[in-house]
Amino acid sequence: MSGGGDLFFNQTEEQYGGIVQLSIKKKIALSAIALITTRLPSLPPGQKGFSLLLIITAEFPPLPLGFGFTLNGIGGLIGINRTMMLEPLRNSVRDRSIEGILFPQNPLANASSLVASLQRIFPPAEGRYVFGPMVKVGWGPTQLITIEAALILELPSPLRLVLLGRMRAVLPDKVAPVVDLRLDVVGVLDFDRGEASIDASFY
Numbered sequence: 001m002s003g004g005g006d007l008f009f010n011q012t013e014e015q016y017g018g019i020v021q022l023s024i025k026k027k028i029a030l031s032a033i034a035l036i037t038t039r040l041p042s043l044p045p046g047q048k049g050f051s052l053l054l055i056i057t058a059e060f061p062p063l064p065l066g067f068g069f070t071l072n073g074i075g076g077l078i079g080i081n082r083t084m085m086l087e088p089l090r091n092s093v094r095d096r097s098i099e100g101i102l103f104p105q106n107p108l109a110n111a112s113s114l115v116a117s118l119q120r121i122f123p124p125a126e127g128r129y130v131f132g133p134m135v136k137v138g139w140g141p142t143q144l145i146t147i148e149a150a151l152i153l154e155l156p157s158p159l160r161l162v163l164l165g166r167m168r169a170v171l172p173d174k175v176a177p178v179v180d181l182r183l184d185v186v187g188v189l190d191f192d193r194g195e196a197s198i199d200a201s202f203y
Helices: 086-095 111-121
Strands: 002-010 016-023 028-037 049-067 069-082 123-139 145-155 160-171 177-192 195-202
Touching: 002 145, 016 069, 016 111, 028 111, 049 123, 069 145, 086 177, 086 195
Parallel strands: none
Antiparallel strands: 002 016, 016 028, 028 049, 049 069, 069 123, 123 145, 145 160, 160 177, 177 195
16 A cells, blocks of 8 residues: 645635545555635634535446446545535636546645645535535446546535536557547536536547
């Protein structure tokens, strides 16, 4: 087993954070990112509050699902007294900060930018809650296609449902790729406003 972690504290914003990354026999990769804030912007100065954002992911050797598909990873996101900012979320498909939400790679090496991105997208907000599962799926004998997806619900009213997705196709294989195509998607369904939107980036 190998891995590491990082802890930090921002005294001005009264924010604590931690990142843990573990590898078990180089086959199973675990990561956890936690942000805790003890001051909420909606509360009077000096009055304490509590806000938590937690993202946990696990990646493992492919498990067959049928029709050539495999399950490569699972995870989840939970936010207590946290909200989703839609504009930074939509921009995440353009600046690739969506990578910090869906199965982040090397979170320790990118700790500062990762934490800043999560703070923009999921800031503290009293009485708001976000949560949802994540999956990582592969297809093909050599994992030619991989798909990472999360379905995140925010409640109470305004009730919003967000789909985050990343798809990668590598041809003819990952060892000697000739074509490497990637698609990042953010879909938003706002039940209170009766609105739906999709933002995507292809590169």
